[in-house]
Structure formats: structure tokens, C-alpha cells
Amino acid sequence: MAEPLPTHMRPERSFQGLILTLQRYWADYGCVVLQPYDVEMGAGTFHPATTLRALGPRPWKAAYVQPSRRPKDGRYGENPNRLQHYYQFQVIIKPSPPDLQQLYLNSLAAIGLDMKLHDVRFVEDDWESPTLGAWGLGWECWCDGMEVSQFTYFQQVAGFECSPVSGELTYGLERLAMYVQGVDNVYDLNFNGRDGAEKVTYGDVFLQAEQEFSRFNFEFADTEILKRHFEDAERECRHILVAGEREGSRHLAALPAYDQCIKASHAFNLLDARGVIAVTERQSYILRVRELAKACGKAWLETAGGGA
């Protein structure tokens, strides 16, 4: 880093400082720094900048923050670690560079983790997303026993072999911030790095939202509407895929079709949280989303971005 940061901007002082530091680090490496995708999704991996860009031969480097919605993990703001809405910091690099582990460790150093003091470990974690038809091998990255990131070499996405393979890093931002700030409750995180009356905590920003969305996720969401949303998204996705298909030339609408796939996935997650999906139905919903993801991946490979 060129000049010393003011205290309130430092990664160990504020949640936003942590995000800014990671963005700077990966921007400096050559990633395009994107803004969050404007569709609700369960994880940063669903962002088309990861799912779709991981497919096809074209090199790609991107980093972005993605709000992740996990309706089932809502705890009405009462659990110090679990949130139904949280932030992931996502890095995707295709092809995976040979020094990706070192790049990752340097990013930890950039946010203030001293490797002479802390015990960083790569612990086996095979990643699989049944809804995306994707899998990869990698690790959970532990810092002093705390899982702070996931590190994955994508092998398959949307049912297609990745060639070349991308490296994906996912930082759990709240956890990492709790670690570097030394707080035990996520709502106590210092968000803006100021003290006294100026200080804004994570709780100031998100506690009410966690309470309200927990009510929505578990109690208020209209399941009939959600089922309709799921079916509409599924239908629209298929419709777009057919409409954009051109025999012998590029597909015209892989990205809008994929948006519908993400929407279907989120509707399923909400239905699941409402507890209206029987065990036997669950698998069939997952399969339906996977079929959409596969079809979108296929369409993407027929676009310029997919290398066609």
C-alpha cells in the first residue's frame, strides 16, 4: 500500500475498511472490481461473473462483494453468528494462477493478519452445488481455528467441464471482520471505523433487517405466490433460451435467461425456509433449477463471452 491509511479506514478497524482493502488488493492484482449483482442469490458463486464466466476458454479475473441471502439461516437477530443476509467477497480467476495460494495469503496479510502470529491452514473441503450442477476441490481456510474463506478449483460448472479451470476465493466478510476486529457478536462490528457518537455498528445497519426478514422468511412469505414465482421464473428462463437460440450462430440471450435461473433458485430457498417443501419434493426442485443452470451454461458457451 502506498501511503498509510487513516485509522478509520483500516481493515481491522471497520467493516467497510476491510472491504475496501480487499478490493484494492485484488484490483492491484488486475481483477475487474464489480459491484454486487442486483438479483437475490444464495452465494457469490451464483453471480454470472462467476458461474457463467467460469465456462469457456476466455481468461477472466474479477472481484466483488455479493450480498448472500440464506432465508433458512435467519435467527431474528438473536444469534451472534448466523444471518439470513450477509456479505461474501468473491474472487474468480481463470485460469487459476500457479501462485493462487500465495496470492490469497498475501491478501490476508493486507488486511492485517500477521503470519508469524497466526496459524493459517488449508483444510480439505470438497465443494459441490447441486443446484448449479457444479463441483470443485479445495479447502476451507482456517485462521486460528476459524474458517475465514473457501478456496476452490472449479472442475465442473452447469454440468460442463471447466477448461481451463478457474480458482475461486470466497471470504466470509462478517466472520473475517469479527476476527480482525476481535468481537464475538456480528452486530457489534464497527461498520464505519469511527468512535463515539460517530460510530455505526453492523447492528445499527442490519439488526432490524434481520428481524424483519426472519419474520418474512419463516412466517409471512406467501407460499402460493412463491410457488408461482418459481414456476414463472422457470418458464421465462426456458422461453428466453428458446427465443435467443440461433442455429449455427451465437445465442442472443444467455444472461437474461440465467437471471431467471437465479430467481428460481431464490424462490426455492424461500419456500424451503417456509417449510412447505416435503423431503421428496426437495430433490425435484433442486433438479429443476439444475436443469435451468445447465441450459443457461450451454447457451452461454454459444455467446461471445463463452468463447463462441
Next chain:
Amino acid sequence: MPDLLLELFSEEIPARMQRRAAEDLRKLVTDALVEAGLVYEGAKAFATPRRLALTVHGVPARSPDRSEERKGPRVGAPAGAIDGFLKAAGLASIDEAKVVADKKGDFYVAVTKKDGRPAPEVIAEIVPQIIRTFPWPKSMRWGAASAKPGSLAWVRPLHSILCTFGAETEDPEVVAFAVDGIAAGNVTRGHRFMAPDAITVKRFDDYMPKLEKAKVVLDADRRKDIILHAARDQALALGLELVEDEALLEEVAGLVEWPVVLTGTFEREFLDIPPEVIRTTIRVNQKCFVLRDPKTGGLANRFVLVANIEASDDGKAIVAGNGRVIRARLSDARHFWETDRKALPAYRDTDLKPLDQRLKKLRDQNIVFHEKLGTQGERVDRIRELARGIAPLVGADTEKAARAAELAKADLVSEMVGEFPELQGLMGRYYATAQGEDASVAAAVEDHYKPVGPNDRVPTDPVAIAVALADKLDTLTGFWAIDEKPTGSKDPYALRRAALGVIRIALDNRLRLPLTPFMAANIADHNVELRMADAKEVLVSARKLEEAGITKRGFGVDVLEKILGEKAAAEFARTSAQAAWERVQDLLAFFADRLKVQLREQGARHDLVDAVFALGGQDDLLLVVRRVEALGAFLDTDDGKNLLAGSKRAANILRDEEKKSGTKFDGAVDAALLKEPEEKALAAAIDAAMPEASAAVGREDFAGAMAALAGLRAPVDAFFDKVRVNDADPAVRANRLKLLNRIREATLAVADFSKVGG
């Protein structure tokens, strides 16, 4: 002789794969060396999180010269055959082949000489091949190379290969090869954080110490040793004891190259959580050990972690960080522990106790146990009814057994078991106790899963025995009914374990328990249900056909319904019972097999088990074992051995005669036709021994039955000594054969002697 050193340096290898991978590397390389004629003196392989290493010492510098002979066609064979032979053997003309004579004439033989090659050349061929086809349980591609098909796959990205070969007295050479652009060299790296620089290595002798200096302990067993001793010492210094855990030790030794053991603390108040929960939380999520306080016998509020670095603050930050995670985990566990003992919001207004609410939830959720075997709720009902039936036979209170069976699966919907499936049963016991269930009911909730493995405890309390047997018999009969039996190495529902569990419970507790009735009822129920489901499907299709206008009204559904309702029901009952009975017999045979395995491990002869099961109708495991024991003891005596020999001789003669004449000699012996004193004596002895033996068997006094048969030994011996079976008078001869048959019948009171070996 020279030594080979090989190291494959990669990103972090999963701990659970390391030991196997090192062993695979050793075997694959040394087998290939031997195959190439390089017979070595010794080899040892190692694994750390970042490397597999192999040292092979005493490898010859060259592989030996070899000559291979290939047999060709006969001299004077057609030209086509000769040409084919020349091509296959790589000869230019038939003059290069030599002629060898054998019984049938002269043949061509091609002799090809293969010169030995320098060992490094051989190694440079062998190793890349092994790397490319290494049997990792799961491997991956990476980097720019993965854009092309067929790129190297490894467990995680492979960074470098070190491969040297040479004698102690000289500088070894780097074996020249490359795999997907990774050229073998003589350079490795030390610890990721403490000694990341390159290290140049000559051979194993300096490789290991140089790594050690670079903060890498190469040998996993040494890492385990270091961890174990440091953990014990630190516990001792605190006046505590390490709760040892071999599987965890193996795992953590695979997560570090330089083990540093540290001890941390958590708040005493967490010790209110059941100790098994604390241990599981800390072990599964944090891979840390726990400590026991010898004064109380309970857990101490400490944990032992294994770090991978010597931190500049002596590990204070590491201990603090781990402590924070452990506290968060224990808070979660305490939350589950408290929530699970409270009412469920949805059932708050019922008068059900907390665990009964979970049972209700389990039923209400219709969680499928197996597609063809219904829901968990239905399974609970079946186990409860089985337990009721078994209870009186094992001395258990019927109502307690039923209650325990009902609660046995309720903890599956508890928060704690949702988080830690391995705590199933145990949590059920805690929650049952918490709501004031009878102590033996609570204990049975935990113990009904037991014994889980060969070293696991077998339940001894009658209530637990009843539920444990019911659980296992329900599983076995269910999967037998739908024909999902274990095959070869595939046993996804752990049915072998279930059968072995039944056997151990019956034998360890000396239980008298005929299995057939319990198996038959359950299998028959499943069978009828499945077939009714088929019938329902037929009906539904018929309705659809009608709705679609494909079938005409009048011929349609109502007729079919009537037929299926009346006649089919009876037919179902008949064929189902038949099919069910066959399945029961098959399941009994499965038990016999498991019992054989079990008894063989205890040193019993499996032919004796066969001899007893061959009697038929043997469904009481304890009686089978008692018979086997008595038979074994009897056959160890002279009387037993001789009677066995005599009875086998009788059986052989009979078999031959029955074959020759096509008749059986199973009628009564005619006393009037008995001439010789020895045959009269034998007939009398059999007449006396048979009822005595049967009576003893009736009393389940198998030793007594054997003793009764022992009396036959002398008359049988005397008979064969003095009496000729093959008398000139056919009536006398037939009568003597009938007498031989009586010997066989007599011995069948205790076992089928024809199945006994030797």
C-alpha cells in the same frame, strides 16, 4: 548400491488421504522397479500435508540383461504362419530363429536379447506413468494447462518433483523427466510459513535432516508421537489427563508439517453441557482434544490444539483465536441443549412432553426412511410392535420396551442431532432422562443402536435388548422384503452389521430367541404392502385410461376394482405368504453366514456350524452355538472321532448302494433278520441311544445327547469289524443297510455329520 529419492510437492493434501497415498506410492514404484528387474533392498514412504516422499535404497545401477524366448510354429509350417511369427518376434529371417525339438517334432524359437539399462532411465519411464495414473480418491485439474484435454490430474495442484538417484559415495544425479511441464529436480521447500525458501537435496540422508531444519517433520508417525507426548505433558502439568483419540490424532498429524501443541481454556459454565457434546463439538468442528479431570472424572474446561507454526508470541494469539471459536461453538451447543429440552413452538399447546413433541414432529413431517419402506413414523410403529413381542422373551417389561422403542428415534429431529448426527441415541437418552422417563427406558433409547462396531458395547439391560433387537430385525426384514440385500463389498444399509449385532446381543446375553416368528410377520407385512401398492398403481392407470377415453365404460374401473378387491386379495395373501417365507429362509441363511464369520473369529470350526444349520429349522442362535460347542467337544474325544468315522463310512456305503439300486434303505430294521451278535448289539444300542439322545436334545442338553451317542462308538466299530454288509441273502443285506441308515438317523439328533470335515 545406489538409492532413489522421490518427492512430489503439492498444495495441501487432505489429511485422510495421506497415509494411503504414501503407501500407494511405495507399492507402485517398487513394483514397477521389480518388474523392470531392479530388485531393491528396502523402501519407505512418507506424507505431510504438502508432500509425498519415497526413499528406495539398494537399487542396482543397471537392470540385468534379459533374453526372452518366443515359441513359434513347427518347422515346415505354412509360409503365412512363419511370416506372422517373424513379424511378432521382430526377426528379419527365419535363420535368426533357433530350432528346438520336443515330443511332437521340431519347432522354431525366437530368442530376443534385451540389454539391461541404467536405472535412472528406467525410473524416468516408471515415475511419470505412476504420477499420471495415481489412484487418488478424487483428483483435479488446474491452471492454464487444464484448457487442454488430458492434462495432469493430481489431488491438488502439483508444484514440483524431486528425484535423485545415486550411490552414497558420489553425488547423485537428478533423474531426468518431466510431467506436464514440471521437470524433476533436486530442490524442495520447507515449511510454508517458517522456511519457505528452496532447499537443494542430494539423497534421503540429507533430505530428512534438511527438512527437519526447515521445520518439516516428514514422518507422520513421528508427528503423531510429538503431538501425543506434548499433549499428555501439558495435561499432566495442569493436573489433568488427555482424553486420547486415535482418529483425531491421525487427522491433526495430517494437517501440520511442524506440530506445536498449545492448551487453551473455555468458561467453566459450559461444563453443564453433556461431556460427549463438548467433546464432539470441539473434536468435529475444531479438531482439538479435550482434557479430563482425574479428581472428578469429568471433563476439564480446557482444550488442546495443534498449530502448524511456532508463533512469535509463543502462540498467545493462536490460543486466543481458537478459544473464541470454541466458545462460539459451545454457545451453539448449549443453545441446542437448552432448546431441545423445551417445548416446540408448534406443539406448545399439546400436553406432550418435549421428546414426545419431537416424536410427533418426526411423524408429522413424514420423513421418508426409505422409498419402499415408508416413513420414519411407520418405522417407529413397527419397531415398537416388534419390541413388544420380543420383550417377554428377554425378560423385559413390555410397556417399557414399547415406550423406549417409541422414543428411540425422536432425537433425530432435535437440533443437537441435526448438527451432530453421531450423537443420535445419546441425546435421546439425555432428553428422555430430562423429561423423567424410567431409567431403563432412557438407557434403551441410547443403547438400541448398539453394538455399532466390533468393539462397541453390547446392551445388557432387558429393555435395551428388546429395542435393540427390534430395531435391527426391522431393518433386516425390511430390506430383505424389498430385496436390497448386501452384495460383495456393497452394504449401503449396514445390514451385515445389523445381523452381527443381533448375533452378539443374543450370544453375549445368552438369550433364547427363535427369530423366525419376528422375521416372518414383518417380511409378510412389507410384502403385502408392496404388492398392494402395485395393485393401486394398476387401478390408477386404469382410471387414467378411462378418463382419457381409451377404454370404454363398462369394461373399466369398476370391474377391475371388484376383481382386485375380492379375488386378488386372497391371491395376494397366498403368494405373499409364499414369497415371504422364502425371504425368511434366505435371511436365516444370511444369519448363518454371519454367525459362521463370528464363530470362526473365535476359533470355532465353520464346518460344525454348517453341520448344525443343515439340520434345518435352526433359528435360535444361542442353541446353534451350544450345539456347535457340544459337537466340537465331542469330536475332540476318541469316541467322537471314531463315531464320526463310522458314521461317515456308513453314509458312504449307503450312498453308493442307494445310487446303485435306486432305492432308499430308510425302513425299520427287521429284528428277525439280524444274525450276527455284533449287528444285534448295534441295533439294540441304537434303539437305546436314539431316545436318550432325543430326550437330551429336548432338554437342550447337547453334551448329554453327545454322551448318549458316544455309546454307539463300540458297537459301530465292532459291526464294521465283524459283519459283512454285502451278504449273499438280499433280505439280510437290505436289513443291514437299514441298520447303517439308523446310524445316520441317530447322529442327526445332534448334527448332520456328513457336513463335518475330516
